[in-house]
Amino acid sequence: MLTGKQKRFLRSKAHHLNPIFQVGKGGVNENMVKQISDALEARELMKISVLQNCEEDRDTVAEQLSKGARAELVQVIGNTIVLYKESRENKTIVLP
DSSP: OOOHHHHHHHHHHHTTOOOOEEEOTTOOOHHHHHHHHHHHHHHSEEEEEEOTTOSSOHHHHHHHHHHHTTOEEEEEETTEEEEEOOOSSOOOOOOO
């Protein structure tokens, strides 16, 4: 579980990132969760965009992705979700 200070730090780091994945009409599926989990292992911090044609609520999508990828939900702002997961092998972000 992240503290408020850690979330604020991660939000500042994520500000300059572009969304890598998009959740669309199909919603969240196992293949997407696996790809996001693999990408988080490589990057640790990422943005995911929820498209307007997505049938599920953005908060539901954020919860499903964070649970499926075993990642921490940093922020949901607008239609953008920010996830963080500490990498086992290439740890680059040092939390305060």
